Amino acid sequence: MDAAPATRALLLEHARTVAEQADRHAVTLESVLAILRAGRLDDRAARTAAIDVAATALVELRTATDGQRASMLEPVTGAFDRLRSDLRPLVRFGELEMQFVEPPSSGRALPGEVALAARAIVRIAVLALVDAGDARRVRIQWDCDGLNLLVNLRDDGAGGASANDDAMRPIAERVSALDGELRVDATPGWGTALAIRIPLDPPAPHELSAGDAELTARERDVLRLVGAGRRNQDIADELGISLNTAKYHVSNLLRKLGARSRAELVAIGHGG
Known part of the structure; x- marks a missing residue:
């Protein structure tokens, strides 16, 4: 939830x-x-x-x-x-x-x-x-x-x-x-x-929800690992993908979830 x-x-x-x-x-x-x-x-x-x-x-x-x-x-x-x-x-x-x-x-x-x-x-x-x-x-x-x-x-x-x-x-x-x-x-x-x-006028903040976003299964795996505090190289190793692919997924998550930093992705990963 x-x-x-x-x-x-x-x-x-x-x-x-x-x-x-x-x-x-x-x-x-x-x-x-x-x-x-x-x-x-x-x-x-x-x-x-x-x-x-x-x-x-x-x-x-x-x-x-x-x-x-x-x-x-x-x-x-x-x-x-x-x-x-x-x-x-x-x-x-x-x-x-x-x-x-x-x-x-x-x-x-x-x-x-x-x-x-x-x-x-x-x-x-x-x-x-x-x-x-x-x-x-x-x-x-x-x-x-x-x-x-x-x-x-x-x-x-x-x-x-x-x-x-x-x-x-x-x-x-x-x-x-x-x-x-x-x-x-x-x-x-x-x-x-x-x-x-x-x-000077950044986008208005909005509620972030991993549940509402259209994430692929792989992106959800990456989000789970980001939420666990894993770095890109650790994510790549655990999922059997290249480092560049891990970076690509993290970049997509930032865009899809409207997160302003990796720290916000961690918070979203914990939130569900």
């Missing part, structure tokens, strides 16, 4: 909260690691800086909720400042140099959900660059044309990325969930550029 609408709404809200907190925790942990690895800091200075980053993250976790943020409009410059604040420890102690290009102050205020998604997308992209280790600089730019938030990132790495890479998958899912567009342009030896367009 499908969960009651109120229960499903709570599940989806919880899924969004968990996904956003996971992103923030990842940034905090990467920041702490960057501090501890910084050769110019002695042990005492590194401990002090790491404690400061962890304490700040803990205070933010305790005093702010995504539900509150998602219900408000954020000035585009304020949303960008919050992103810069999120990434400040990596800028200060990490090996990746970040250049921030301010959005115009006259830009339209962002719906909370768009601001949250845009910050999460940039954080995921920056963490992917940190993990790859082949880029030394990244340029982060936001703009607003009145109808869309325009996010551009450009790095000076090896230029081997593509829209089909696993590192791009969570970005593509978040952009797609908001009816946005993602373009990845990579030039070997010259770096990679991400151009993202996110509408």
Whole structure:
């Protein structure tokens, strides 16, 4: 049986909260690691800086909720400042140099959900660059044309990325969930550029139900495994299909169920 609408709404809200907190925790942990690895800091200075980053993250976790943020409009410059604040420890102690290009102050205020998604997308992209280790600089730019938030990132790495890479998958899912567009342009030896367009008026949320959707038997198998927390490779192995086929089914589930992220698919998988 499908969960009651109120229960499903709570599940989806919880899924969004968990996904956003996971992103923030990842940034905090990467920041702490960057501090501890910084050769110019002695042990005492590194401990002090790491404690400061962890304490700040803990205070933010305790005093702010995504539900509150998602219900408000954020000035585009304020949303960008919050992103810069999120990434400040990596800028200060990490090996990746970040250049921030301010959005115009006259830009339209962002719906909370768009601001949250845009910050999460940039954080995921920056963490992917940190993990790859082949880029030394990244340029982060936001703009607003009145109808869309325009996010551009450009790095000076090896230029081997593509829209089909696993590192791009969570970005593509978040952009797609908001009816946005993602373009990845990579030039070997010259770096990679991400151009993202996110509408400021995303589709109105609607009740999601696996029971009402026209899903194939295979899609229902994939949804069950997504709901169990399995990743794409695990799903492919268990169902005896290729990794690309597993990704294809997950993409179809996002579209058919109107889910805005993989976390929402997990909630739907639990709901029935």
